Amino acid sequence: MSEIPKAYEPEKVEQKWYRFWMEQGYFTPVVDHSKKPFVIIMPPPNVTGELHLGHALTATLEDIMIRWRRMKGDSALWLPGVDHAGIATQVVVEQQLAREGLDRHQIGREKFIERVWEWVKKSRGAITYQHQRLGASCDWTRERFTLDEGPSLAVRIAFVRLYEKGLIYRGERIINWCPRCQTALSDLEVQHKDITGNLYYLRYPLADGSGSVTVATTRPETYLGDTAVAVNPEDRRFQGLVGKKVVLPVIGREISIIADSAVDPTFGTGAVKVTPAHDPVDFEISERQGLPLINILNPDATMNEQAGPYAGLDRFACREKIVADFKKAGLLEKIEPHHHSVGHCDRCQTMVEPEVSQQWFVKTGPLAEAAIRVVKEGRITIIPDRFAKVYLNWMENIRDWCISRQLWWGHRIPVWYCGRCGGLTVAVEEPSCCKHCGSSEIAQDPDVLDTWFSSALWPHSTLGWPQQTEELSYFYPTSVMETGYDILFFWVARMIMMGLEDTGDIPFRTVYLHGLIRDEKGEKMSKMRGNVLSPITAIDEYGTDALRFAVTTGTSPGNDINLGRHRLEAGRNFANKLWNAGRFVLRSLETAPAESEVLAGFFSQRPQTMEDRWILSRLNRLVMSVDRAMSDFQFGEAERQVHDFFWGDFCDWYIEIAKIRLSRGDSSPLPVLALVLETTLRLLHPFMPFITEELWQEMKQRLPGAPGAASIVIAPYPVAGEGLVDTEAERVMDSVIEIVRSIRNARAENKVPAERWVEARVYADSLASAIESQSESIEILARARPLAVLSRDQRQSREEKSLVLVLKEAEVVLPRAGMLDIEAERKRLEKEIGINEREIDRLRQRLQDDAFLSKAPQAVVEKEGGRLQACQDKLLRLRQELGQLS
Ligand SMILES: [Zn+2]
Numbered sequence: 001m002s003e004i005p006k007a008y009e010p011e012k013v014e015q016k017w018y019r020f021w022m023e024q025g026y027f028t029p030v031v032d033h034s035k036k037p038f039v040i041i042m043p044p045p046n047v048t049g050e051l052h053l054g055h056a057l058t059a060t061l062e063d064i065m066i067r068w069r070r071m072k073g074d075s076a077l078w079l080p081g082v083d084h085a086g087i088a089t090q091v092v093v094e095q096q097l098a099r100e101g102l103d104r105h106q107i108g109r110e111k112f113i114e115r116v117w118e119w120v121k122k123s124r125g126a127i128t129y130q131h132q133r134l135g136a137s138c139d140w141t142r143e144r145f146t147l148d149e150g151p152s153l154a155v156r157i158a159f160v161r162l163y164e165k166g167l168i169y170r171g172e173r174i175i176n177w178c179p180r181c182q183t184a185l186s187d188l189e190v191q192h193k194d195i196t197g198n199l200y201y202l203r204y205p206l207a208d209g210s211g212s213v214t215v216a217t218t219r220p221e222t223y224l225g226d227t228a229v230a231v232n233p234e235d236r237r238f239q240g241l242v243g244k245k246v247v248l249p250v251i252g253r254e255i256s257i258i259a260d261s262a263v264d265p266t267f268g269t270g271a272v273k274v275t276p277a278h279d280p281v282d283f284e285i286s287e288r289q290g291l292p293l294i295n296i297l298n299p300d301a302t303m304n305e306q307a308g309p310y311a312g313l314d315r316f317a318c319r320e321k322i323v324a325d326f327k328k329a330g331l332l333e334k335i336e337p338h339h340h341s342v343g344h345c346d347r348c349q350t351m352v353e354p355e356v357s358q359q360w361f362v363k364t365g366p367l368a369e370a371a372i373r374v375v376k377e378g379r380i381t382i383i384p385d386r387f388a389k390v391y392l393n394w395m396e397n398i399r400d401w402c403i404s405r406q407l408w409w410g411h412r413i414p415v416w417y418c419g420r421c422g423g424l425t426v427a428v429e430e431p432s433c434c435k436h437c438g439s440s441e442i443a444q445d446p447d448v449l450d451t452w453f454s455s456a457l458w459p460h461s462t463l464g465w466p467q468q469t470e471e472l473s474y475f476y477p478t479s480v481m482e483t484g485y486d487i488l489f490f491w492v493a494r495m496i497m498m499g500l501e502d503t504g505d506i507p508f509r510t511v512y513l514h515g516l517i518r519d520e521k522g523e524k525m526s527k528m529r530g531n532v533l534s535p536i537t538a539i540d541e542y543g544t545d546a547l548r549f550a551v552t553t554g555t556s557p558g559n560d561i562n563l564g565r566h567r568l569e570a571g572r573n574f575a576n577k578l579w580n581a582g583r584f585v586l587r588s589l590e591t592a593p594a595e596s597e598v599l600a601g602f603f604s605q606r607p608q609t610m611e612d613r614w615i616l617s618r619l620n621r622l623v624m625s626v627d628r629a630m631s632d633f634q635f636g637e638a639e640r641q642v643h644d645f646f647w648g649d650f651c652d653w654y655i656e657i658a659k660i661r662l663s664r665g666d667s668s669p670l671p672v673l674a675l676v677l678e679t680t681l682r683l684l685h686p687f688m689p690f691i692t693e694e695l696w697q698e699m700k701q702r703l704p705g706a707p708g709a710a711s712i713v714i715a716p717y718p719v720a721g722e723g724l725v726d727t728e729a730e731r732v733m734d735s736v737i738e739i740v741r742s743i744r745n746a747r748a749e750n751k752v753p754a755e756r757w758v759e760a761r762v763y764a765d766s767l768a769s770a771i772e773s774q775s776e777s778i779e780i781l782a783r784a785r786p787l788a789v790l791s792r793d794q795r796q797s798r799e800e801k802s803l804v805l806v807l808k809e810a811e812v813v814l815p816r817a818g819m820l821d822i823e824a825e826r827k828r829l830e831k832e833i834g835i836n837e838r839e840i841d842r843l844r845q846r847l848q849d850d851a852f853l854s855k856a857p858q859a860v861v862e863k864e865g866g867r868l869q870a871c872q873d874k875l876l877r878l879r880q881e882l883g884q885l886s
């Protein structure tokens with residue numbers, strides 16, 4: 001048996017146990033129809049790099065659930081994975097190339113992809129290592145990458161099926177274009193920022209020379225793509241103009257003035273320019289009115305040949321030049337400052353251009369219908385439920401999803417275009433010829449799919465779909481999808497749509513959304529603010545269990561968490577408290593008189609003493625309450641309860657009383673000490689896996705006869721013995737604790753030195769004899785001696801010079817003589833009386849001094865009078881106090 005170190009050293013414990021758990025295969029469940037499956041698919045972190053605290057929170061919450069259900073006897077599968085993160089990863093590797101003075105086009109698609117794979121290999125290893133440091137008990141044998149063969153096949157099959165059902169189409173739509181990344185973005189990948197720009201009022205001359213129409217725009221350069229001017233049909237101001245033509249200055253194109261009810265008559269002048277190729281509203285107008293589309297931009301946001309004399313200019317330089325030219329021609333009516341929201345690329349912060357483009361889309365309407373139904377019908381529960389409303393609202397207004405990206409890194413779109421007949425061949429495996437004309441002159445679409453397309457299939461593709469594997473039928477639908485509320489639409493909604501579409505079943509039964517981690521002031525953590533704390537740094541400094549405790553204790557679903565050093569310190573303090581208490585119990589077990597006796601007590605004995613009955617009652621209540629909280633997904637609350645029980649009831653009270661019993665040598669508290677410690681370790685294991693395993697294993701060594709698992713990981717989760725709930729013992733011990741606390745408080749308030757014993761009398765009614773049985777504990781814990789426990793009718797009507805503490809079920813009387821060092825108190829009071837008397841003399845003289853009274857303002861005189869009164873009052877009370885002492 002090894003000596004237990006004085007202090008808990010996480011670094012000596014964590015890696016050892018993680019390795020042991022892996023070797024034993026505890027994290028790899030098997031298909032076992034006698035057990036219930038419990039499944040969490042880990043949200044795959046982006047392969048782009050280091051885990052942040054948000055990942056640590058995800059990993060901790062999921063590990064809590066998985067370890068808990070594993071101990072409950074479920075076949076618990078936590079499947080880890082990594083996302084190839086299309087655009088994010090491509091941007092990182094492009095930046096690497098840029099540092100070498102290269103861009104991806106110079107090295108070509110194939111070489112570029114090779115570079116990304118190289119980088120991915122390194123990065124994946126780092127992510128796995130970090131998860132293992134966090135104690136994540138996921139099944140590494142089933143780890144998946146979104147670009148693995150299985151998930152890739154799932155992507156192609158899902159695409160082809162949706163295409164064949166008419167739910168994927170290729171079309172010209174307005175999309176968000178990032179000129180830096182040179183790809184389309186979905187609406188969710190665009191960040192809207194409020195900026196102060198300008199509203200330019202441009203004058204378009206009428207073709208018949210009878211005047212002009214003024215339009216207002218924030219992007220004057222887009223006038224080059226105008227194909228109409230539109231007014232609201234109800235707007236009387238323009239009634240004579242509809243049907244006339246205007247001439248676009250400089251380029252001289254004639255366009256018509258049309259009426260369309262989408263025009264807001266209160267914006268600008270009421271007449272708006274229509275640029276269908278660069279504005280979503282204008283695009284819709286053009287569809288209704290049959291207007292042509294003129295795209296004026298190159299992919300890099302320079303002006304293309306449609307811009308005539310402006311071709312080749314960058315979009316912003318072009319804007320300046322156009323404004324100058326209009327001004328010169330007298331066609332710029334005015335410029336007004338204007339606040340508006342402008343889209344930026346989520347990855348590179350470049351201002352995006354709305355642009356008409358030929359892209360692939362998922363027709364989301366029919367998919368959303370089913371996804372709305374399963375939430376409304378309660379087949380999927382969203383926690384916290386306020387997010388169910390957000391989800392439904394979004395789904396009911398969902399727009400088609402642009403899924404093609406002009407990137408190289410990702411799942412290539414499984415579509416081949418025929419060079420001869422122009423037909424499309426959409427196929428799961430690469431075709432050898434066009435399915436329409438048989439020509440072998442076919443080329444695959446160069447684009448890749450939005451990263452979230454493969455993520456949307458994650459719950460079923462990781463379990464083997466499209467193959468009908470045994471695992472898929474056993475582990476699917478999964479149990480819980482745990483993730484941040486910030487990706488409810490990006491991801492959760494799309495998994496529900498695609499899961500239902502592909503498998504006919506929901507992908508998970510519960511969606512648990514956690515909050516974001518912010519710094520201690522509630523600020524978002526970001527590299528720019530310099531307030532980022534890496535999980536590995538925190539683990540090195542405080543230990544994994546402390547970090548896990550810090551990110552989860554006392555938190556609730558959906559709410560943000562402010563994490564500062566103080567929370568991490570609280571985590572470490574709790575680990576140390578566990579260690580110290582555990583060490584005390586373990587060392588006491590070593591000196592147990594007879595091991596067999598302890599063991600007998602451990603497993604069979606009914607509790608004998610009041611405090612044993614009490615702590616077991618509290619423990620069993622805790623087990624019930626923790627189980628309830630865990631089932632309600634209130635993990636932070638469950639953890640707080642275990643913490644409070646262990647620190648308060650067990651360490652502060654039971655262990656302190658046990659020490660008195662151990663020193664006395666009769667009726668050993670060891671069986672109960674061991675039982676409570678062991679049960680608490682199992683309760684806490686899902687939250688703090690390492691320290692609980694270490695102490696639990698030490699305990700096993702000291703209780704060799706005890707039956708049990710080889711590891712706490714597979715030990716059963718505690719089950720409450722309702723018969724052990726003992727309200728009588730709780731009532732007595734609550735009273736005992738209240739008595740001790742109140743005496744301690746009174747001692748502190750009266751500054752009684754710690755070593756001094758004070759006399760105390762406790763009066764109670766029905767509890768008197770029960771409290772009496774605890775008098776030795778009260779004496780020692782409150783340093784109250786002599787202590788008498790009496791019934792209320794023995795109380796004298798008037799207590800002489802005593803402090804009386806009125807409690808719930810008792811009164812405590814503390815004679816002042818016992819509380820105070822009389823001689824020292826007499827001296828202190830006499831000194832204070834002296835000071836007061838001298839002050840009174842001084843003030844009296846002053847208030848009788850004619851010189852003072854004639855010169856001083858009235859307010860000052862009154863103030864001095866008030867001070868005299870206060871000193872006289874105080875003197876009176878000081879003299880009374882002194883009189884009480886004798
Ligand atoms: Zn970008």
Ligand SMILES: [Zn+2]
Nearest residue numbers: 418421434437
């Ligand atoms: Zn063909």
